[in-house]
Amino acid sequence: MAMSNPLxxxxxxxxxxxLILSHRLSEWCGHGPILExxxxxxxxxxxxxGEARNLxxxxxxxxxxxxxxxxxxxxxxxxxxxxVKLVEQPxxxxxxxxxxxxxxxxxxxxxxxxxxxxxxxxxxAIAGKSVKEATYHLRASSExxxxxxxxxAESHQRAQAALDDLWTFTGELxxxxxxxxxxxxAGIAPDMAAVKAAWSKTVDEVLAExxxxxxxxxxxxxxxxxxxxxxxxxYILAEMQHVTRAYPGAxx
Amino acid sequence: MITKDRILELLDYVKDPEIPVINVLELGVVRGVEVExxxxxxxxxxxxxxxxxxxxxxxxxxxxxxxxxxVPEVEVKMTLAPAxxxxxxxxxxxxxxxxxxxxxxxxxxxIRALKGEAPVVLCPHCGxxxxxxxxxxxxxxxxxxxxxxxxxxxxxxxxxx
Ligand SMILES: [Zn+2]
Numbered sequence: 001m002a003m004s005n006p007l008x009x010x011x012x013x014x015x016x017x018x019l020i021l022s023h024r025l026s027e028w029c030g031h032g033p034i035l036e037x038x039x040x041x042x043x044x045x046x047x048x049x050g051e052a053r054n055l056x057x058x059x060x061x062x063x064x065x066x067x068x069x070x071x072x073x074x075x076x077x078x079x080x081x082x083x084v085k086l087v088e089q090p091x092x093x094x095x096x097x098x099x100x101x102x103x104x105x106x107x108x109x110x111x112x113x114x115x116x117x118x119x120x121x122x123x124x125a126i127a128g129k130s131v132k133e134a135t136y137h138l139r140a141s142s143e144x145x146x147x148x149x150x151x152x153a154e155s156h157q158r159a160q161a162a163l164d165d166l167w168t169f170t171g172e173l174x175x176x177x178x179x180x181x182x183x184x185x186a187g188i189a190p191d192m193a194a195v196k197a198a199w200s201k202t203v204d205e206v207l208a209e210x211x212x213x214x215x216x217x218x219x220x221x222x223x224x225x226x227x228x229x230x231x232x233x234x235y236i237l238a239e240m241q242h243v244t245r246a247y248p249g250a251x252x
Numbered sequence: 253m254i255t256k257d258r259i260l261e262l263l264d265y266v267k268d269p270e271i272p273v274i275n276v277l278e279l280g281v282v283r284g285v286e287v288e289x290x291x292x293x294x295x296x297x298x299x300x301x302x303x304x305x306x307x308x309x310x311x312x313x314x315x316x317x318x319x320x321x322x323v324p325e326v327e328v329k330m331t332l333a334p335a336x337x338x339x340x341x342x343x344x345x346x347x348x349x350x351x352x353x354x355x356x357x358x359x360x361x362x363i364r365a366l367k368g369e370a371p372v373v374l375c376p377h378c379g380x381x382x383x384x385x386x387x388x389x390x391x392x393x394x395x396x397x398x399x400x401x402x403x404x405x406x407x408x409x410x411x412x413x
Contacts, residue, residue, distance in 0.1 A: 036397060040389035047393065050303025054332070125333035129302045132335065132413045140388050 006182040007120065008063045009082070010189060012072070013179075013225060014123075015055030016083035019073055020233075021104060022048035023240050024091060033094055040140065044101070047133045054126045074244035078234055079227035086169035088224075088233045092162065095148050095155065099162035102141035102206070107173045109134040110198035114190030123188065142206045149210025156211070163207075164215050171220025173199070179225075253291050254323050260285060263295075266317050269309040270392050273352045276310055280340025283331055292325035293318055298336045301393040301413070338413050350376050355383075355398065355409040373409050375400035385409075 025045035032038025056069040086104060091097045112134050115127035148159035174196045183189035207214050223229070243250065263285075266276045276282050276297070284296035295314055299307045311328040318326045338357035341349075346356035358371045373383050380402035388411075390397040395408040 036387040036389075039391065039397070040387055043389035043393055046303035046305070047301065048303070050299075050301070050393075054302065121333075125335075128333055128335040129299065133302055136388055136411070 005063060006179045007188065008059055009179045010183045011055055011059040011062055011123065013082045015052050015059055015072070016081050017087050017104075018048045018055065019052035020081070020083045020236060021087040021101075022046075022052055023236055024087065024089075025097070025101070027091055028097065037094075041097075044137060044140075047137070051126070051130050051133075054129070058122050058126065070244075074241050078229055078237055081229065081233065081237070082225050082227060083229075084169065084172040084224040085221050085230050086166065086172065088230060088236060089166060089169060090232055092165075093158055094144075095158040096162040096165070098141055098144040098148065099159060099166055101137065102145050103163075103166060103170055103203070104173075105134065105138040105141045106202040106206075107195065107199045109138045110195045110202075111190065113198075114195055118189070119187035138202070142202075145206050145212065146210040149207070149212040159210065160212055163212060167215035167217075168219055168221050171217070172222055172224055175222060175225065177225065254287065254293070254318075254321065256285050256287050258321075259287065259293055259295075259318065259323070262317050262321050263314065266310065266313045268306060269313070270306045270394075271349070271352065271354065273348045274341075274345050276314065278342045278345030278348065280342065280345070281307075281310065281336060284329075290325070291323065292327065293323045294327045294329060296329045296331050298331050298334075300336050304393045306392075336413070338410060341410070349410055353377065353407060354395065355407060357410045357412040360412055371412065373398055375403060375405070376407050377405050378403040 022045045025041050025048065028038065028041040029045070030038065032041055052073075053069050056072045060067040060069060060072055086100060089096075089100055091100075109131070112127045112131040115123055116131065118124045118127065145159060148155040150156070174192050176192065180189055180192065184191060203214060221230075260277070263277050263282060264275050268274050268276065268279055279300065281297045281300060282295065283298050284294070286294040286296075288294070295318075297307070297311065297314070307330070311330070314328050315326045337360055339360050341357065349356045353376050355373045355376045358373075372381055373385075374381060375383050375398075378400060380400055382401040383398050384401060385396055385398050386406065387397040390408050390411075394411055396411050397406065398409045399406045
């Protein structure tokens with residue numbers, strides 16, 4: 001991976017996480033369990049897409065090679081995407097979808113709160129928009145965790161299974177490498193130990209209320225930041241990039 | 253040459269495409285109006301919600317309106333900071349929202365909001381305080397879905413941001 005432009009890499013990571021999660025959530029459009037939830041999921045997807053657009057547009061500007069948000073979303077190959085593996089995991093049942101969003105939202109909110117103080121003005125401005133919506137997202141996904149966990153035996157068991165399945169993908173959210181170290185040193189990225197502490201506290205509080213067990217830290221998946229993805233990623237891109245690939249330069 | 257005052261008058265006609273009773277000034281998204289010596293107008297707007305698809309439409313509508321009124325050149329710029337807040341919706345805007353059947357947002361500095369308590373949202377149909385939120389996400393990015401326990405009608409509430 002080229003290390004020549006860590007701000008580009010860092011902004012791209014933030015954008016890729018949101019783009020892929022947005023795409024996953026958009027797959028629920030028309031399939032939500034009830035009308036309100038169908039609307040809620042597509043709204044959530046749209047919020048993430050808006051954040052991704054801001055971040056990818058800025059990443060393109062930082063890179064300085066004339067790439068637009070569309071170039072970055074539609075004209076990169078799988079190995080060039082730097083999202084964490086958590087966001088590319090399949091929707092599964094509703095407990096899986098909500099657990100995935102809960103684990104992400106609990107990380108995303110403190111990250112955006114910390115980025116408000118970033119020395120990079122544009123990232124701080126983008127965080128200023130995101131933080132308000134991220135608060136809504138975390139509240140909604142937390143409520144669902146409680147409703148499932150403290151609901152029926154069936155919903156409890158499914159929520160616990162979802163957490164147990166997804167837990168292996170949470171380590172990557174806080175992983176450090178050269179890009180992050182440089183950005184933290186420059187005062188652009190926050191101290192991820194503090195973000196992790198906030199995440200951990202939210203997870204503990206919500207799972208306690210939900211009567212769910214926090215899974216033990218075991219093997220943690222890694223590699224997404226370097227472009228190594230799970231087998232699901234190729235299918236996401238095939239669908240997301242299909243029109244652009246089939247009709248290059250098409251406009252409508 | 254078209255003056256800044258005239259441009260502000262023209263912006264009165266540019267409505268929010270998703271809530272066509274309220275214009276871009278009442279919505280509080282217009283952050284700057286400049287007229288250059290050439291007559292070119294530069295309008296700076298700020299997005300309401302990050303993913304709001306109406307922003308592109310608003311930018312296009314602003315251009316169309318001003319060009320049609322004889323402004324020779326129009327540029328619409330987008331700025332993210334300071335982040336838009338529902339406090340920037342004018343009182344007239346809030347009244348129009350209510351008349352349209354959308355409960356307007358409470359003030360972000362509302363004492364209840366500061367204490368983390370749920371807002372009291374008045375039913376825009378009958379004025380009752382006996383209302384309940386059905387979903388924090390509504391028909392568009394800016395709205396939550398509520399129900400009135402008094403008149404039993406569902407209604408949209410403009411989310412407080
Ligand atoms: Zn009512």
